Amino acid sequence: MKFLEKYGFDKKDIEVLKENSSSSLLKEIEAHKKLVGKNLDYLNNIGVTNLIEIFIHYHDMFLMDNSNFVEIFSQYEPKSLVEKLAKDVRVMEYL
Numbered sequence: 001m002k003f004l005e006k007y008g009f010d011k012k013d014i015e016v017l018k019e020n021s022s023s024s025l026l027k028e029i030e031a032h033k034k035l036v037g038k039n040l041d042y043l044n045n046i047g048v049t050n051l052i053e054i055f056i057h058y059h060d061m062f063l064m065d066n067s068n069f070v071e072i073f074s075q076y077e078p079k080s081l082v083e084k085l086a087k088d089v090r091v092m093e094y095l
Helices: 002-007 011-019 023-031 033-045 051-063 066-074 078-087 089-094
Strands: none
Touching: 002 011, 002 033, 002 051, 011 051, 023 033, 023 051, 033 051, 033 066, 051 089, 078 089
């Protein structure tokens, strides 16, 4: 999970993630860290400011194929989406 530090995660964030995830999901994240990284990069590049909070709550979504991941988010105007996510990460459930 050390690769998450590139995205601003600190050791405490990674521990929270580990405590709230199954070992099989953590193995999948580690095995597909390039894919997870591409999806994190995408949200980072559109300006998402609470990336860590979103990832901790919805980390399974980051295992989605990058083209599908981008397609979900590109349906929305980036600035508006970023604002909504900053107010409430539960918006992710409706995307």
